[in-house]
Amino acid sequence: MKLLSIAAAVALLATPAMAEKTSLSVLKLASSGPVFLAQDLGHFAAEGLEVELKFFAAAQPVAVAVVSGDAEFGVTGLTAGFYNLAGKGALKIIAGQSREQPGYKLSAYMVSNKAWEAGVRSPADFAGRSFGMTQVGSTFHYMVGLLAEKRGFDVAKMRLVPLQSIPNMVSALQGGQVDTAILPSTVAVPMADRNDAKIVGWAGDETPWQLGALFTSPKMIDTKRATVERFVRAYKKGVAAYDLAFQKKTDQAATDKALDILAKYTEQQKGAIAAGLPYIEPEARFSAKDIAKQVAYWQAQKQADASVDAKEIVVTTFVPSLD
Amino acid sequence: MSEPLRFRGGGFVTRPKPISSCLAGLAVVAIWQAVASAGWVSPVFLPSPAGIARALAEMALSGQLWRHLAASLQRILLGFALGSAAGLAFGLALGLLSHARAAGLPIVSALFPIPKIALLPLFILWFGIGEPSKVATIALGVFFPMAIATYSGVDQVPRTLIRMAQSFDVPTHAVVAKVILPGALPGILSGVRISASIALILVVAAEMIGAEFGVGAFILTAGNLMRTEDLLAGVCLLSILGLAVGFLVSLAERRLLAWR
Amino acid sequence: MRLIVERVSHGYGALEVLDDISLTVEEGEILAIIGPSGCGKSTLLGILGGLLKPSKGRVLTDGSAPEGSLNPITYIFQDFALLPWRSVAGNVAFALEHRRLGAREREARIDEVLAKIGLRDFASALPRQLSGGMRQRVGIARALAVRPAILLLDEPLSALDAQTREILIEEFLALWLAHRTTAVYVTHNLDEALRLADRVCVLSRRPGRIREMVAVDVGRQDRTPARLAPLRERLWRSIQDEARAADREYV
Structure with a gap:
């Protein structure tokens, strides 16, 4: 006491x-x-x-x-x-x-297995594909815009799919309902390890911001x-x-x-x-x-x-x- | 010593006062606009009616309004048609067949209160992120109230009318078509009223996932972008849709239930 | 057509409602069935019309139906049982629509019964626009349209006020005199029974048994209250104790 x-x-x-x-x-x-x-x-x-x-x-x-x-x-x-x-x-x-900085694996460019088979194997191939993101105006939305700017393709020709949450993005990517997405490494790496989807690059290396x-x-x-x-x-x-x-x-x-x-x-x-x-x-x-x-x-x-x-x-x- | 009898009745009866209704609505908008114009409240917290009207006008002029409305209406109509047709058939079975009632009613009662929004991730797995999952969300939301309204509507058909039909040797299918369905119509129409507003509520939820156009998607995007004027403009659209639906159901009730 | 009831008993589970009822409704007679509430008279009427299956015994018909009869055994209901969404003519048509009957023949029949009952001007009216008496007239017209051999009337006037009841008794009698259709008339109203019936069957309650069968031996044109008073007295004595008991019971 x-x-x-x-x-x-x-x-x-x-x-x-x-x-x-x-x-x-x-x-x-x-x-x-x-x-x-x-x-x-x-x-x-x-x-x-x-x-x-x-x-x-x-x-x-x-x-x-x-x-x-x-x-x-x-x-x-x-x-x-x-x-x-x-x-x-x-x-x-x-x-x-x-x-986002080169060498820091923070946000991964992800490709569904289906899209991978169809030849989407690098960030440049995101052109014209569907892209899963949380919300309109989110950081993911901005990063795909930066990528398009850097690789010289038109983001308006992609289909941007708002899915509201990261778990929704994961299941959409897993099911091949979206071709591409950008996901935080904490989610992306385990997904790639389970071979549920492929990592084709990192936003930090591609477009620091x-x-x-x-x-x-x-x-x-x-x-x-x-x-x-x-x-x-x-x-x-x-x-x-x-x-x-x-x-x-x-x-x-x-x-x-x-x-x-x-x-x-x-x-x-x-x-x-x-x-x-x-x-x-x-x-x-x-x-x-x-x-x-x-x-x-x-x-x-x-x-x-x-x-x-x-x-x-x-x-x-x-x-x-x-x- | 005679004196006039004191009157002590009256009161306790409300009468429609349309002018008061209009004035109250106008006063709310006027005060709202005044508060916003005076700058007492930041437009972040309280967009002005004029701002909302401007947002609506911009949408209408740019053609976005029609694209959003068309996308949502298509989903609502399709989902509502599928869900209510299935609900009607299921409710009829619940009302008429003992086995269907014994087997189906506990299931319906257990599933009805589930918020369909909670099932959205599952729907995405089943139906994908395209139109089918959105239509299915609305259809499922409409199905249960419709089934229950039909079932209780059938239950409310006076048994004596069915006995009467049987006493004239009216065949079973004609009893269903000519006695039970028209008799259950008041219940069915109140089910339509409820499920139509549920369809409007669910369109917002359904358009959360993977929708580019639609009033719900517009509202969500406005929320994500913290555009409160657009957000309330979208809500106004939904409420206008709701009023229109209510008006249509009332019209249908007046025409189909004139016998009441 | 005659209706023969042979040793009919009926119960719902453990509750015995009718016990060993045997009677014959003769061709062209009106048999009234009276009894206090709970005596099973409505159940008996349901059995007579084939809407209820008796637990024991059977019901037979004997004789031929009149020409053009579409529904030999036909009900008239206490609560009229009209389809509220159909017009007067539509309600009458309801009894005919599923029969092999040409459209013209159907229209002719509807028009005929509506004229007979004095409903022609109300043919397109909805039930809710009509008084109780008019609604029951529609029920009667619907029953006549199928040209029944036997009419089963389930307290047809008990939902109506006293004056309307009086008018309808007279109208019904006039109609009956024209057709002489066999009829079973269930009521709890002694005056109705005595005004209309050839015989009155008194049921006891719990379970319903035939207490007595009383012939109304007064010509129909002579049935004034004074002439019927002794019979009324006798019937009332027969049922009053049970009626009092029924009145004091929880429902």
Whole structure:
């Protein structure tokens, strides 16, 4: 009994007396690793922040949660829906998250066995084929657009099939109901191992791009700028820890510990996590130019409103731009 | 000392007041527009009626509206026709045949409350991601309410009418065609009303998977892209479709059930 | 046509409804069956018309049906049993449609009975537009259209008000005098039975047995309340105890 109360008192002393409460909406994915590391290694606490993590199942709700005020910060992949929200002055990008980068096997170009037999054997062969994706305006939708641009075929001549969820994409690809798809490595590699479908390339090698970002609401920047600064500082320490553990890989103990932390937060097998770790720029920088390119692409596809201004969406005062 | 009798009846009867209905509708739209125009609420949260009207007009002018409507109507009509024909036949069997009722009713009762949307992934495995799975989703959703409405409609046909027909030696098939079916028609038509609105609800679910066009696909895409004006424009379309269906069923009821 | 009932018993499971009923309905007579509720009179009528199968015993017919009879044994129902979605003429036609009958012959028959019953002007009316009395007239017209040999009437007037009942009794008598169709008339109304019947069969209840058979020995033109009073008194004494018992029972 006495021991317990002493433990409680110590715990009280350990947290800074004036810890400010804030919240972050996030997905249970390895790409959110820096956030989990910052939380678990005490970087947020060191900045006097008590961060409540709010978990969601898809990128869209993560962004909506920040717009609706359910969370003060969000970190996730960039979609057309995100830009439409941001374009209405509801969201600002303040730091980078994952990037598709050569050598990082994050998103796989997949081909159904049926299509493989029919001769679809490389990303260039995606031209004119059906393509399974989660939703219109999703990151998968953007990546097939990037691929078409790079390989010089017309994405409008493909049949883009929205299937709402990754499990639906898996079964559609398995059943040969779509010829092609882009799937996260955590799903793609086991599928290829079971020979349910073929991997014909990786988006990082083919079309590197700024996949994810940390963002907040303009109101936060206006009214609680200090909080945002502290949050970004802690986030950058999380990114640095991620970089050390998974990209520099100079300290095996740190790598093991980081993997443990990621496994705890994402509730995934360590092996699966290690196989699908995305590249994250070591100083949490992002490419504003890439953001502008994404907005222009969505506008050309009529998926983003013409009024969205890419310059208004990014704030480079917390983290300097890559460009 | 005579005095007039005090009147104490009246009240408790509602009468249709069409002007009040119209005014209430207009007032809601006007207040909504005023709140949106004044900028008190961000358009992200509350698109203005004018914005929704603009979205609808753009759709109509670009021709997208008709493509979406045509795609959805085709699915709804086909799914509804298949599902209600099967439901009618099955409901009739439940109502007329003891064995069919003993075997079928527990099954129908067990399957009816299942949200058909939950079966969508299974339908994709069975029917693929093309039209068949969408039509099947709607057909299955329509089947159960139709079967149950027909069955209870048949149950509500007065037994004395059947006895009467038998007493005149009317053959069984004619009893079904001339007594039971017309007698069950009120039940069947209320089944049509319910299942038609279910078909409208399910078209959104059915078009979640692999649909390029359709009102449901349009609404989902608008949601995915966080285009709330488009989203509500699509919802308006669905609600107009729902009103049209309700109107048609009422028309059918007035014509076919004039005898009531 | 005569109708012969031989030792008919009927029950639903353990419940005995009719016990050993034997009687003969003579050609051209009206036999009234009276009894308190629960005496099985409707069940007996169902058996007479072939709509119910008796547990024991049998029912025979004897003699020939009139020329052109399409349905020798024909019912008239308490609740009229009209198809509400059909017009008056359509309801009469319903009894004829499945018979080998030319369209012209059918129309002629319908027109004939509607004229006879005074329904011609209402031929296209729907049942819901008619009073109870008019609806039962449609039931009667439908029955006459098939030219029955035996009419089975199941409390045909009990859903009607007293004045309408009076009018219909007179009309029915006039019709019957013209055709002299054998008839079984089930009722719980003593006055109806005495006004119409040649004989009155009194059933006891639980199970239904024939308590007595009373001949109405008053000429039909002389059946005033005063002349019928003694018979009425006798019948009432015969059934009143059971009627009281039936009244005090849970339903």
